[in-house]
Amino acid sequence: MTNQADPQLYSFLSYHRRPKITWPNGARIAVWVAPNIEFYEFDPPPNPKRKPWARPLPDVLAYSHRDYGNRAGWQRMMDAMDAVGIRGSVSLNVAMCEHHPEIIEECNERGWEFYSHGIYNTRYTYGMSIEQEREIIVDSIETVRKWTGQSIAGWLSPALSNNVWTMDLLAEAGIRYTCDLFHDDQPMPVAVKSGKLISIPYSLEMNDVIAYLTNQCPPRHYGETIKRQFDQLYAEGERSGTVMCIPLHPYLVGHPHRIQPFAEALQHIAGHDDVWLATGREIAEHFYSHYYDDMLTAGAEVKS
Amino acid sequence: MSLPPEYMQYPMRRHGMDHDRYPWSSLTDRPRIEWPGGARVALWVTPILQWFPLNMTATPFLAPGGLTMPYPDYRHYTNRDYGNRVGIFRILDLLDRYKLAASTFVNAAIAERYPSLLRDLVGRKIEIVGHGLDMGHLHHSGLSEVQEAELVKRSCDVLASAAGQSIKGWLSPGRSQSWHTLDILAAHGIEYCCDWANDDMPYEMHTSGKDVLSMPLVHESDDRMILQEFRHTEEDWLAQTKDRFDVLYREAERYGGRIMSLPLHAWIMGVPYRATYLREALEYIAGHDKVWVATGQHIAAEFRRQTTR
Numbered sequence: 001m002t003n004q005a006d007p008q009l010y011s012f013l014s015y016h017r018r019p020k021i022t023w024p025n026g027a028r029i030a031v032w033v034a035p036n037i038e039f040y041e042f043d044p045p046p047n048p049k050r051k052p053w054a055r056p057l058p059d060v061l062a063y064s065h066r067d068y069g070n071r072a073g074w075q076r077m078m079d080a081m082d083a084v085g086i087r088g089s090v091s092l093n094v095a096m097c098e099h100h101p102e103i104i105e106e107c108n109e110r111g112w113e114f115y116s117h118g119i120y121n122t123r124y125t126y127g128m129s130i131e132q133e134r135e136i137i138v139d140s141i142e143t144v145r146k147w148t149g150q151s152i153a154g155w156l157s158p159a160l161s162n163n164v165w166t167m168d169l170l171a172e173a174g175i176r177y178t179c180d181l182f183h184d185d186q187p188m189p190v191a192v193k194s195g196k197l198i199s200i201p202y203s204l205e206m207n208d209v210i211a212y213l214t215n216q217c218p219p220r221h222y223g224e225t226i227k228r229q230f231d232q233l234y235a236e237g238e239r240s241g242t243v244m245c246i247p248l249h250p251y252l253v254g255h256p257h258r259i260q261p262f263a264e265a266l267q268h269i270a271g272h273d274d275v276w277l278a279t280g281r282e283i284a285e286h287f288y289s290h291y292y293d294d295m296l297t298a299g300a301e302v303k304s
Numbered sequence: 305m306s307l308p309p310e311y312m313q314y315p316m317r318r319h320g321m322d323h324d325r326y327p328w329s330s331l332t333d334r335p336r337i338e339w340p341g342g343a344r345v346a347l348w349v350t351p352i353l354q355w356f357p358l359n360m361t362a363t364p365f366l367a368p369g370g371l372t373m374p375y376p377d378y379r380h381y382t383n384r385d386y387g388n389r390v391g392i393f394r395i396l397d398l399l400d401r402y403k404l405a406a407s408t409f410v411n412a413a414i415a416e417r418y419p420s421l422l423r424d425l426v427g428r429k430i431e432i433v434g435h436g437l438d439m440g441h442l443h444h445s446g447l448s449e450v451q452e453a454e455l456v457k458r459s460c461d462v463l464a465s466a467a468g469q470s471i472k473g474w475l476s477p478g479r480s481q482s483w484h485t486l487d488i489l490a491a492h493g494i495e496y497c498c499d500w501a502n503d504d505m506p507y508e509m510h511t512s513g514k515d516v517l518s519m520p521l522v523h524e525s526d527d528r529m530i531l532q533e534f535r536h537t538e539e540d541w542l543a544q545t546k547d548r549f550d551v552l553y554r555e556a557e558r559y560g561g562r563i564m565s566l567p568l569h570a571w572i573m574g575v576p577y578r579a580t581y582l583r584e585a586l587e588y589i590a591g592h593d594k595v596w597v598a599t600g601q602h603i604a605a606e607f608r609r610q611t612t613r
Binding site: 039055061076101120218 | 316482499543
């Protein structure tokens, strides 16, 4: 009988009782920036578990608020990243490839990574059958390969909608890492039925949606929280390599009243030595090559 | 368990938008706009006058700022109405002091109820922009096209008659629209609409009649959002307003003229302790050389003159 109270995805491997991680070139911290490049539909179909828009359709204010990212915000966000040489790991609603290939090309030219964030951010996996969820994984892999030449390595479920079998399906399809788990500041193995999967720290707290909208941070305060998060994880990275993720949404961070403090926070990070400015895929592969087996063993020992 | 087959189909998955109101374009790829006098930023001061009926309903949702207490909610009714009696005059004093043009968004009910207020605005050569009938009458798809057209017609007629000027601009109460709002606005002579929050510059929206220009009225950095929804301080409002201006002013050099809207709900920004912050914001912006202070109508006309062939 399955235990519904526990996701049973990872073992309890406490922060100070686990194998030490060292990042390439002795870096203390791996920093990755994950822009969510999204498309929200004007007239999406209903889902039994979640309403796509708060107001009755058409919710022109909410729709246009999101659309801002693809018209105006993305360029400012990209400029701030370019200025300090940070590549993005794009959490991509893959239908963006069809809707706005112009944006996808700009990202691809910069060597940014693409991973899947579902088809649209207005199509949730709630209520899907296993076969239907497999369909969106296959669609994601094929769409990103067709438009960018990349094989996707990562996954963030559309609007963070998950089912209990989602992680198994990802591993079965060859996806290497998930961003849906927030339990750690280091990558960790995820228990799946077949194959391998790891979680990479993605962070709710650093996510601009959470910062600006949920926690209602003024833009300059968000810049400060990014710097403090970095400073702390940088210091702790002396003991064992940490991961810091900054998940972004061009429709939020890309506004003129918000971009400057954010750009300054990136400068703060890039101004340090021993920082590995990486992509999600690079972090995952380094972890798989050097720490996956040790971490799995350590986790099994804790259980026994 | 599974979802119906339609949930796995994407009929609008295609190049560009998933509707036909406007084509996609990226802000930085467009032809440069040159504002009069070589200005980098067009400052568009936009006071907002609203009336929340005591018996308003949440149809189909409660308008932002709407009354929330059991009838009679004097508390919120009067707090909102304060803006129309007192708050707006504090804002107008500042506009006078810095000799600033402005476009005021006005619920038509204000013109019916407080005709002298309209005379005070018009006497200052302030543009009157349609803002629906009142905050209890949202535009939404539960209305028939006939009902919605009647709302638009009545709003425009009342305002035009009280202001002695034709109404060219529009902001729906709560920035809420039905599927047909833009078509109805176009049919009633509206030239620009401020409901959509997806750009920093104007762009044309297609309707069943003439195109309507979408004008960039900020949403998340307006006074109500910052002070009431996000509960930031006045210092934070001021910092965000200055930061916004600085970025637009800087970008304008590279990309061409930009627009800085400044929404000022009279019931929010018109309270005494906020006046000094508004004064500081206006002083800061007006302290820059390359700023063109204009009404929405003038900004829209200048934009169209340069973009329409």
